[in-house]
Amino acid sequence: MGESFVQGVPKLEELRIRGCKDITFKGMESHQDISSLHGLAPERCSQVLSTVAEEEEKQLQQRLPCRLHNLELRDCENLAKLPQTLHNLSSLTDISIKNCSNLVSFAEVVGLPSQLRSITIENCKARGVEALVHSSMTSLESFKISDCESVKYIARVQLPPNVKRLDIKYCNNLQTLVDNEVSEMLEESINSGSSQNTSLLEYLNIRDCESLACLLSHGELPCSVKRIEIDNCPNLFSFSPRGNLPTALGSLSIRQCSKLESIAETVNDNTSLQRFRIDGCKNLKLLPDCLNKLSHLQEFKVMDCPSFIQFPDGGLPSTKLSTLYINECEKLVALPNGMCNLTSLRNLTIQKCPGIVSFPEDGFPTNIWSLEIKDANICKPLFEWGLHRLTSLSELKISGGCDDVESFPQEEIGMKLPTSLDTLEIENFPNLESLSSSVQNLTSLTELHFVRCPKLKYFPNGLPPSIDYLYIGGCPLLEEKCKKNAGYWPIIANIIPESP
Structure with a gap:
């Protein structure tokens, strides 16, 4: 040039x-x-x-x-x-x-x-990446590293004091964030009062690091951490030896960490956690005993954790929790204690948890907006408890777990649906034959879905006039009757039918 x-x-x-x-x-x-x-x-x-x-x-x-x-x-x-x-x-x-x-x-x-x-x-x-990231770099706020096979740890002594964001991806030899030997000496120095380990780290994102065993081999994560995302680190078994979550933590997402057995031993009362997501942690068995102390928690999701056995005895925090999602936890034997006390709960999903056979004695919170039950064995006690008690329910999705149901709602047991319903989805009811006439009373219903109900063939004489969307798939007997100029055509003529 x-x-x-x-x-x-x-x-x-x-x-x-x-x-x-x-x-x-x-x-x-x-x-x-x-x-x-x-x-x-x-x-x-x-x-x-x-x-x-x-x-x-x-x-x-x-x-x-x-x-x-x-x-x-x-x-x-x-x-x-x-x-x-x-x-x-x-x-x-x-x-x-x-x-x-x-x-x-x-x-x-x-x-x-x-x-x-x-x-x-x-x-x-x-x-020698660790030679670049050292504690004297007082202005460094963001460090991102990806596809670097030589990296075993990020910092030799400790993270730069003002680094706020740390992104690590596809570093297959990464074992921990700070060198094991040096971090042990540093912790001893801190405990003796001769040094201070401070960091302003706020966001930690680690993904696809197959050798990562623990985030820190000694000490704890900085209390300033607000967000942690860990994805596909199959050998991660521990966050830190002391097992405390950072008090400022607002969002925790852990995916595909198959060796992780526990998240934390204890939870501080003032921990700010709002979103808690665990997905694909095959060996995860237990959650922190003090989970109910997370008074800021708004969203809790646990998915594809086949070894997860039970929720802590104290249950979940009742103050702000609005979303609870449980999916593919085959060994989970019961829902959290005190479900009825979750007065802020709006969205509840329970899927593919065959080990849950008992329904909470006091039922669900009555102000739920959305309820989805799939392949779970609690449908019968749920129906007996009374879906009509959910007076704010707008969306109801039920799939499987109802092999003996021949009509829905089951009028023979006095079953009623809440009149607030906007969307009703029924899926995989192998013996369902008819939709009960009480559905006509659902004056707020706008969407009606039937999927994989092979024996379903009867509609009531009329559907609520509010319905503007009808989906029928995998229900050959009913589909035949809903064809143009067939028996049920006058009932659905004002609704746009959708083919599978």
Whole structure:
């Protein structure tokens, strides 16, 4: 890149170069000609910033504009090491290094600029990432690393004090966040009062790191953490030895961590957790005993946890919980204690939990808006308890678990549906033959679905005039009667029928 170019654009602020294999920074020695340049991004430029001889290091500092804020190196295949003089770029705040396959080591870098706020490293085989992330980087707020096989831990001693966001993906040799030996010595130092381990970390996202065993081998996660997302880390068995959740934690999502047996041993009364999601943790058996102390909890979801046995004796918090979703927990034997006390509960879903055979003695909270029961053995006691008690229920979905039901609602046992219903879905009732006439009283009903009810063949003489959507699928006898000019056509003529 010659002097004639840079002299022609003295006010250039951002420069992106792509696919120029022979371009270098020679000719940019008069860096005052591009003193306005804030962003530089060479991409697929194989010669740019290639191995720099020691005698050229000082010249390189002159070639890079000193007001540079953003530096992005992408697909620079001959980049063998980062310039030693990067730390002299006093305005640099963001650096991104992606797909630089010949970059050997980060450990040789004297240091990155102290005011750096963001580091992104992607698909680089270079060793020594922990040399970049150290406690003296007091301005660093975001660190993202992906597809780096050499990474075993992120920081040698401790995370930078002001880092708020940490994203780690596809680092198959990552074992923990901080080096095991150093973190043990640091904890001993903290316990003796000679040091202080502080961090302002708020967001932790780790996914597809197959060797990750624990987040921290010693100590605890910073109390400032607000959001944790961990996905597909099959060897993760522990968060931290002490097992406490950060008090500021608002959202916790754990997916496909098959060795994880417990989330936390204890929960502080002032923990701010609002969303709690567990999915695909095959060995998870128990939840924290103090789960009911999570007074801010609004959403709780546990899915595909076949070893999950039971909820804690104290049940779930009753103050703000609005969504409870339980799916594919084959060994779960009972719903949480005190279900009727969940007065804020609006959405309740129970799916594929064959081990639950008993219905709560005091029933469900009566102000639920949405209820979905699928392949569970609580339908009969639920019907006997009385769906009509759910006076705010707008959406009802029932699938399976009702093999002996021949008519719905079951008028013979005095069963009634709440008049507030807007949507009714009936699925996989193998012996259901008729829809009872009491459905005509559901004056708020707008959607009616029947799926896989092979014996269903009777409708009442009329449907509520409010219905504007009818779905029938896998019900051959009824479908035949609902064809145009067939027996039930006059009943549904004003409704747009949908084919499967």
